[in-house]
Amino acid sequence: MQKLKEKYLVFRISEGQDQQAFTQLYSLYREKIYQFVYFKVSSQEDAEDLASQVFLKAWEYLTDDNARRVQNFRAFIYQLTRNLVIDYYRMQGRAPQNVELEDIEEESAIEDPRSTFLLNQLYAEDRKYLDECLKQVKEAYREVIVLRYLEEIGIEEIAEIIEKNPGNVRVLIHRGLKSLRSVILSSNRKSLYEPHRTQSTNQSNQESEKRS
């Protein structure tokens, strides 16, 4: 139903340059697009600038009699955002980070009996830290994680947005989560979970001394 409503709004924008219709769509996606861009560029100023440009470009595209090409507005706006970020990277002389799906797995999972306990504690307490960890994950992984779990977009639609097939998207999500987990567990940050680490680190240090 939401998709049909959006299609109707797109049609009104295309046919009549309807500002009210555009305002409705803009309000729906304004914050989401900003957050999506922020996770890509990691700068609030750049995110604000780029997110604004996304909607200006969307208005120009739709009012240029292109409504028929936009069957799914959500996919369209995210694709537009990705393309703008790529142009932004090019202007900055940066190449977007891509991953080949045939790449060898990055790091083997650290088998840590404390991990579940630590992770649960961590996630409950420090979003800022998690945000920082997420920024350390490769962009291709970070992108699909954000689309899937923050924007709550389905696999098929993500595939349409990033122009890959659904199987590839699932692989990217799986690797992205593994990568994020590795970043969190290998982090040197101590302030939050230091008490827990101290207790169990002492235990594991004692054990390793015994072995040696």
Place this chain on the structure above:
Amino acid sequence: MNHTERKALIKAIKSLKNAPEAGWPSSDTVERMDNRVMSYVQGQSRQSARPGLFFVLGMTKYLVSPRFAYTMAVIALMAVGAAAAISSQGALPGDTLYGAKLAVEKTQIRFTSNPARRAVVQMEFAGNRLKEARMIKQEGGTANGRVDDALTRFAKDVTEATDALKQAADPVQVKAATSEIAQKAEEYKQEIEFIVPLSKKRTRTVGMAAAAEQAEQALEGVEEPAVEEEDEDENKDEDEEKELEKELKEGQVGL
């Protein structure tokens, strides 16, 4: 990564939604974006389009996927066809829906692949022509050639029925169909007599004579069901054999 870890990780990621510390824009940021975007849009927009017929048609064309539109068109055509078929059943020659009635019958014949069955169906439809002729006569419409038309079509249907029967290969089916067709032919002969009766001078009214003659000739082409002579012959042979054995035993036949 086990299932529990994965679940915890996903839950944590989801908690970043709408979180300012994870990139969710502040109200100031939103306000700045609004000013920039909406001022640009306002400068270029028109008033809301007033829905007119072309707007509605264009919108429908845009909102409805081609596949859905095609499916609905097919369903609509089928519904219209079914409605036409039902309402055309009582149509007589000269009526608007008579063509639709004949078309429905033709379609039914085409979908009957078995030649013997097709012959029977064709013969039944021939009977419809006689019913039409009778109804026209009862309504008093014999003067304008509508009865002729019905009888001519009747003759054609009977001929096609006999032709279809010749194409049938299965002897059992042919036998059953022949019997049924022959029975109908007898009924139809009497019906033609009623529709176009001979006067006391045993002549038919001029104009319908040719059509009635044609119809009767077509009925003459219907084969009578074959008489079951094979069994009698077999019985005759058996009797002769028994007779012969008897004679041999009694020594009446010299060998």
